[in-house]
Amino acid sequence: MAENQIRVLIAKPGLDGHDRGAKVVAQALRDAGMEVIYTGLRRTPEQIVSAAIQEDVQVVGLSSLSGAHNHLFQKVASLLKEKGHEEILLIGGGIIPEKDRKQLEDAGFDRIFSPGTSTEKIVSYIKEKVNG
Amino acid sequence: MGEKIKELAQGIVKGEERALARGLTLVENRKEGYQELLDLIYPEVKPCPIWGLTGAPGVGKSTITNFLVDKLAQRREKVGVIAVDPTSPFSGGAILGDRVRMMDLAGREGIFIRSMASRGALGGLSPAIMDAVSLFQAFGVDRIVVETVGVGQSETDIVSLADTVAVILMPGTGDDVQTIKAGLLEIGDVFVVNKADLEGAETLAGLLQSMLSGKNDDENRVPVVLKLIASQGKNLEELMSFLEKHQEYIETSGQKERKERMRTEMALKMHLQARYQDLFLKPLLGTEKWEQAISSINKREKSPAFWAKKIISGSE
Structure with a gap:
């Protein structure tokens, strides 16, 4: 088993009860051979960052459908930076308007995926970024 | 490096x-x-008590772990949690979802949770879980809780390495033969019938009691059957106090040394097996010899047993 297993944390920050999308992505990543740590709903940014560190993931994926992404996503990005984990690939998805996407990418997100993105695209993006 | x-x-x-x-x-x-x-x-490993929880998916392991670890942390214990979920044999990937039920623990001081996939793609045990225990003990935790899906031999082996093993069951998952079949009766120190408000809980608890009564080899060690409703917090305290009492028994009865030796043997076996796979089995896959063996077996010329012997002995 001497290989770099890709580990991904999928989390839903804040008060958002809809995790169908997050679960679909989690399953697609598993089917692509990744280990996916799913944290469940209503996590605080602090909990998400703590889990990412303990689980030593290369990728954190956040999902939000509630509209609170600007605040919550940015908080996760800044906490990761604060703890010295900028090397973690940070991606997001959900209902996120175009203009916010740009803002989040400026705040440290590597990529925000828009609704309708195929899971294949997410898989190949992660593989390319992590394995180079 | x-x-x-x-x-x-x-x-x-x-x-x-x-x-x-x-x-x-x-x-x-x-x-x-x-x-x-x-x-x-x-050399820096500081042994600490290890609790193991096992049971089929959905019986409530993580909810119970969440409660136990929360209690321990309230007492300012440093706790390590190893939550094992199965690796897909098809993709090699895994969904590790135990954190979903451990909401109260994430980000808290003194609690370190690690989700692990069972891996072991070529069959057999992955030594990683034993190594993880050692790392936690060098890091310095007061207690380790290992949670595994109790399916298959490797999972049973791993969890049986704990000082105290809780087997979690729930009503409505099959008859008594299923319970015996799973090989879980041999490893439990306590049997938990969770979701005890569901129909059949009494029957299951009674059944366990009668199946276990034959196994009191040591009068201090008759496995206990507890009924609880973890999601409502019912009887969880009782489980906690059982686990602690059992820990005391382990430490004072000489069982500790026995467990220690079992763990060491298991760790050595797992590492040997992993080495064998890396050095011998993996390089063999897909080679000319491998293909030759496969086709000879498929043509019914020779048996798999013949080829295994031939490959190992290296004779032509």
Whole structure:
């Protein structure tokens, strides 16, 4: 088993009860051979960052459908930076308007995926970024 | 490489979370340097009690773990949690979802949770879980809780390494033969009938009681059957006090040394098996000899047993 297993944390920050999308992505990543740590709903940014560190993931994926992404996503990005984990690939998805996407990418997100993105695209993006 | 590994080992022994997290990844991937890391931390391993929880998916393991670890942390114990979920034999991937039920624990001081996939793609046990226990003990935790899906032999083996094993069951998952079949009766110190408000809980508890009554080889060690409703917090305290009492028994009865030896033997076996796979089995797959064996077996010329012997002995 001497290989770099890709580990991904999928989390839903804040008060958002809809995790169908997050679960679909989690399953697609598993089917692509990744280990996916799913944290469940209503996590605080602090909990998400703590889990990412303990689980030593290369990728954190956040999902939000509630509209609170600007605040919550940015908080996760800044906490990761604060703890010295900028090397973690940070991606997001959900209902996120175009203009916010740009803002989040400026705040440290590597990529925000828009609704309708195929899971294949997410898989190949992660593989390319992590394995180079 | 050497310096980096040394730094990592020092970080772990000093109790740095980040170093432990990195070290766990290293032993899981068995990348270059992992043995060096284990060698370095081994003298610093401080044994601590290990609790094991096992049971089929959905019986309530993580909810129960959440309660127990919360209690321990309230007492300012440092707790390590290893939550094992199965690796897909098809993709090699895994969904590790135990954190979903451990909401109350994430981000809290003194609690370190690591989700692990069972891996072991070619069958057999992955030594990573044993190594993870060692890393946690070098890091310095007061207690380790291991949670596994109790399906298959490797899972049973792993959890039976704990000082105290709780087997979690629930009503409505089959008849008594199913319970015996799973091989769980042999490893439990306590049997938990969770979701005891569901129909059939009494029957299951009674059945367990009668099946277990034949196994009191030591009068202090008749396995206990507890009924609880974990989601409502019912009887969880009772489970906690049982686990603690059992721990006391382990420490005072000489069982501790026996368990220690079992763990060591298991760790050695797992490492030997992993080495064998890396050095012998993996390089063999897909080679000319491998294909020759496959086609000869398929043509009914020779049996798989013949080829296994021939390959091992190396004779032509």
